[in-house]
Amino acid sequence: SQTIHQWPATLVQPVGSPLSLECTVEGTSNPNLYWYRQAAGRGLQLLFYSVGIGQISSEVPQNLSASRPQDRQFILSSKKLLLSDSGFYLCAWSNGARQPQHFGDGTRLSIL
């Protein structure tokens, strides 16, 4: 069966520091991969998605970037974090255009 792993679960970072969140998927090949951010009590905002290695589409302009160095690895990065980058970051995967997305357990990011 397929599984998705996100780490770390919780992260506290100072303003201006770099960021790297990692997501890996097991049990499937060539998945579509997604990064979302969720503010407290709010809905899901799609940040990036990828349909293949090295292919990244950005949904909103921001201080973040994403990379997909391997088929089942998706990384969310920043060179300098802002206070507004705080939130709950979720990675998800799917197997096709009409297939549901399946989410990881998320990373709670707090910027001080």
Next chain:
Amino acid sequence: GQQLNQSPQSMFIQEGEDVSMNCTSSSIFNTWLWYKQDPGEGPVLLIALYKAGELTSNGRLTAQFGITRKDSFLNISASIPSDVGIYFCAGHPISYNAGKSTFGDGTTLTVKP
């Protein structure tokens, strides 16, 4: 882009009561999905619907794909305390979009014992 209107925004009910929430879109979707998110966790898929008029159950949960393909509803019967959480609807438009889902803003459910 497509937007989903999910209502109600929040619900406070007594244990044992039935719950109904819905989602509407201004455009046609070919897939409707319902997720539940527990506090501090990622959303978990509850029900997936792929055909207009489709009615699907998952235990005490029932969801339907609207005939117009622009709406869907989720019912929970005989609610229990563990039903507490945020319920999201999501849909896929008919045009290819790399599997991106459009999400509603969620319905927060509180169940009083």
